[in-house]
Amino acid sequence: MAMSKPIYQPLDDQIRHDLDAEYVAFHDEYIQYIEPDDVRPWNPEQARSRRLPVPSLETSPISRTETIDLSNFAVRVFWPYGERPSAGWPVLVWYHGGGWAVGSIESENDFCTKMCSDANCVVVTVGYRLAPEHPYPVPVEDALEALVWVQSDEGRRVLEINPTKIAIGGTSAGANLSVVTTLKASLLPTSIPIIFQILIVPVIDNTATEETTWAARAKAPWLTPARMTWYRKMYLPDPSQALNWDASPNHASPQLLTKVPRTWLAVAEQDLLAPEALLFAAQLRGAGVNVETVEYEGMTHTILAMNGRRPYFLPGNVFSTPT
Numbered sequence: 001m002a003m004s005k006p007i008y009q010p011l012d013d014q015i016r017h018d019l020d021a022e023y024v025a026f027h028d029e030y031i032q033y034i035e036p037d038d039v040r041p042w043n044p045e046q047a048r049s050r051r052l053p054v055p056s057l058e059t060s061p062i063s064r065t066e067t068i069d070l071s072n073f074a075v076r077v078f079w080p081y082g083e084r085p086s087a088g089w090p091v092l093v094w095y096h097g098g099g100w101a102v103g104s105i106e107s108e109n110d111f112c113t114k115m116c117s118d119a120n121c122v123v124v125t126v127g128y129r130l131a132p133e134h135p136y137p138v139p140v141e142d143a144l145e146a147l148v149w150v151q152s153d154e155g156r157r158v159l160e161i162n163p164t165k166i167a168i169g170g171t172s173a174g175a176n177l178s179v180v181t182t183l184k185a186s187l188l189p190t191s192i193p194i195i196f197q198i199l200i201v202p203v204i205d206n207t208a209t210e211e212t213t214w215a216a217r218a219k220a221p222w223l224t225p226a227r228m229t230w231y232r233k234m235y236l237p238d239p240s241q242a243l244n245w246d247a248s249p250n251h252a253s254p255q256l257l258t259k260v261p262r263t264w265l266a267v268a269e270q271d272l273l274a275p276e277a278l279l280f281a282a283q284l285r286g287a288g289v290n291v292e293t294v295e296y297e298g299m300t301h302t303i304l305a306m307n308g309r310r311p312y313f314l315p316g317n318v319f320s321t322p323t
Contacts, residue, residue: 020298038230047102060117076105078116078123088162090121090319097172099231131234143177169198176203179249186259197263205276206242223301257287268299
């Protein structure tokens with residue numbers, strides 16, 4: 001008789017009917033059997049190489065890829081097919097998710113190659129150092145360093161890019177780093193012009209709790225309050241750090257938020273982080289930022305993992321001039 005696999009993450013019956021039917025099938029087939037990061041013994045090497053055991057996370061065809069070592073971390077670069085524009089390729093700087101503790105430049109290559117191909121741009125995914133060995137503010141510092149390098153003379157030459165067409169983005173904790181990096185870049189002596197930002201299921205408010213912002217989605221699958229709190233403690237060993245705007249960008253001043261570029265923000269309806277993301281979108285609009293919010297009904301924090309089940313829904317021409 002075949003042995004049954006242990007179930008670590010069963011769906012709560014109270015929420016099952018609120019979820020997209022395709023996601024429910026996906027969860028029952030794969031997600032429920034994944035042991036969550038917050039309950040398994042910590043092993044940094046395993047955490048850096050961890051992948052979701054799901055099918056068809058396929059890469060898109062691109063011209064070439066290269067891993068480049070910077071001072072304390074590496075970036076991976078993807079180039080599209082076709083003739084390089086006379087002014088250079090547009091470029092997307094990407095920060096992977098994983099609660100600032102899990103993942104690497106290997107984590108989201110399917111997404112990076114798709115953006116490279118679809119947007120016809122160079123994509124640079126950043127292997128920022130991770131907690132708990134490198135807690136806040138190290139990932140923040142690395143995130144900014146990567147962007148500064150992209151825009152430097154060396155970066156422009158190596159990447160063959162147009163420095164007036166820089167976009168930035170990330171998913172989950174990586175989206176948090178994206179927002180923070182756009183704000184920090186605007187404060188540099190010579191600011192870096194960023195024309196577009198992609199935020200997918202972002203972490204915005206590191207002061208949120210199950211009794212406050214998370215209350216409406218506390219039963220959402222995968223990213224539970226306990227799990228998000230575990231990531232946060234790894235990243236922010238001093239809880240008072242959560243009040244800093246480069247940990248929780250919703251704490252940035254209205255004046256500073258005016259520096260955020262045009263933003264496309266994806267929210268999964270049944271995600272613990274959905275309420276704080278929607279509140280931040282309203283906050284940005286109040287600061288005069290052009291924000292397009294897309295909410296995926298019945299979907300959860302693992303939305304990018306479903307590439308094999310349904311296509312990505314992504315912004316249009318990332319580098320076009322808005323009308």
